[in-house]
Amino acid sequence: MPLQGDESVKSNKHPNNFPSADHDHQRCVDSALGKAESYCTARGVRLTKLRHRVLELIWANHRPVGAYDLLQQLTLEGHKASPPTIYRSLDFLLDNGLIHRINSLNAYVGCDHPGLDHAAQFFICGACGQAAELEDTKIDSAISGHARRIGFCIEGKTIEISGTCANCQQQQRDRQG
Amino acid sequence: MPLQGDESVKSNKHPNNFPSADHDHQRCVDSALGKAESYCTARGVRLTKLRHRVLELIWANHRPVGAYDLLQQLTLEGHKASPPTIYRSLDFLLDNGLIHRINSLNAYVGCDHPGLDHAAQFFICGACGQAAELEDTKIDSAISGHARRIGFCIEGKTIEISGTCANCQQQQRDRQG
DNA sequence: ACAACAAATGTTATAATATAACGTAACATA
DNA sequence: TATGTTACGTTATATTATAACATTTGTTGT
Numbered sequence: 268m269p270l271q272g273d274e275s276v277k278s279n280k281h282p283n284n285f286p287s288a289d290h291d292h293q294r295c296v297d298s299a300l301g302k303a304e305s306y307c308t309a310r311g312v313r314l315t316k317l318r319h320r321v322l323e324l325i326w327a328n329h330r331p332v333g334a335y336d337l338l339q340q341l342t343l344e345g346h347k348a349s350p351p352t353i354y355r356s357l358d359f360l361l362d363n364g365l366i367h368r369i370n371s372l373n374a375y376v377g378c379d380h381p382g383l384d385h386a387a388q389f390f391i392c393g394a395c396g397q398a399a400e401l402e403d404t405k406i407d408s409a410i411s412g413h414a415r416r417i418g419f420c421i422e423g424k425t426i427e428i429s430g431t432c433a434n435c436q437q438q439q440r441d442r443q444g
Numbered sequence: 445m446p447l448q449g450d451e452s453v454k455s456n457k458h459p460n461n462f463p464s465a466d467h468d469h470q471r472c473v474d475s476a477l478g479k480a481e482s483y484c485t486a487r488g489v490r491l492t493k494l495r496h497r498v499l500e501l502i503w504a505n506h507r508p509v510g511a512y513d514l515l516q517q518l519t520l521e522g523h524k525a526s527p528p529t530i531y532r533s534l535d536f537l538l539d540n541g542l543i544h545r546i547n548s549l550n551a552y553v554g555c556d557h558p559g560l561d562h563a564a565q566f567f568i569c570g571a572c573g574q575a576a577e578l579e580d581t582k583i584d585s586a587i588s589g590h591a592r593r594i595g596f597c598i599e600g601k602t603i604e605i606s607g608t609c610a611n612c613q614q615q616q617r618d619r620q621g
Numbered sequence: 622a623c624a625a626c627a628a629a630t631g632t633t634a635t636a637a638t639a640t641a642a643c644g645t646a647a648c649a650t651a
Numbered sequence: 652t653a654t655g656t657t658a659c660g661t662t663a664t665a666t667t668a669t670a671a672c673a674t675t676t677g678t679t680g681t
Contacts, residue, residue: 283594313677315629334667349632354668359629370547371602373638373667390596403590409582410605417460417576418610419567425548425604428587433595490648492658511638526661531639536658550638550667 284399331374394435508551571612
């Protein structure tokens with residue numbers, strides 16, 4: 268049986284949408300920040316030092332993070348910030364599609380593919396706290412279809428599914444026996 | 445051509461899910477409150493005077509209403525209420541499926557069919573402020589299907605589509621042309 | 622380089638939403 | 652009617668977000 272590629276190379280593609288605990292997260296961060304930089308350059312908007320740092324803090328992991336958590340982080344780093352500082356950065360990042368707001372958590376999470384006008388859908392694990400962004404065309408077209416039938420003109424979508432991800436379910440089974 | 449039923453009888457069934465401005469709203473209220481009462485009796489939980497009144501206030505129209513708006517209403521009625529009062533009633537109503545919370549608005553809206561374990565989906569019109577609850581099985585099965593494929597165990601769903609309803613689009617066209 | 626304007630950030634105060642903690646009253650049941 | 656439970660009252664405070672205005676930083680034209 269031939270080798271099917273080098274299995275020792277950790278992939279950042281997560282077949283179940285949730286990153287494993289041991290994935291190379293630095294690659295996620297580098298990729299996201301890199302894309303953000305080129306995207307802002309291309310659009311002629313300024314990813315300032317502050318905005319860059321806030322985005323980086325949001326990308327600390329795959330968990331949605333609250334505005335005041337970010338504020339605290341900045342403060343720990345010696346940046347004497349107040350709420351408007353962080354909310355303005357969040358607004359910029361939201362406007363430019365670099366992050367998403369999770370309404371059910373009042374929290375913010377990084378977006379991997381800025382700029383695309385994508386209908387974000389989130390699966391959010393209550394156990395590990397991670398949020399997986401997807402763009403399932405079936406979900407999207409089911410919604411668009413319904414909107415069309417009732418003549419509703421869509422402007423924004425909030426699709427947030429909470430529950431337990433496959434990884435955490437497995438861990439819970441392991442723990443129980 | 446034969447008559448196709450009495451068209452002078454106003455129906456509370458709204459083909460596009462959004463109630464028309466002139467619908468007989470008292471029927472919505474009576475129906476909802478009636479169902480709530482029997483549902484609570486059946487389940488052996490107490491729809492107290494306060495809870496009943498809060499539910500009634502929420503059903504004042506089809507617009508999601510904020511906790512502090514309800515509080516103000518109660519206060520105007522001479523009930524010296526403070527936030528915990530209203531939030532406890534809201535919690536009760538939420539727990540018993542008599543209302544839903546609209547996460548994207550931090551607001552609460554009445555539910556027409558309590559008790560059913562239904563996956564609520566909302567279309568929310570930014571023009572008239574009304575929210576239409578639906579249960580589109582295609583949307584729901586698209587989400588369930590995706591969850592199954594990634595092994596995600598669903599606990600709760602937030603599906604809130606914002607935009608403009610057909611009625612309001614028509615009004616906007618009338619106004620312009 | 623400099624003036625003039627625009628964009629971003631700093632700063633103070635406050636709004637809006639929600640909960641903790643503990644005391645009192647109402648209700649249910651034996 | 653004693654007893655326990657459920658609901659409600661009350662005070663204080665937590666959490667999330669924005670308004671308004673001052674200052675700094677960056678950009679552009681000259």
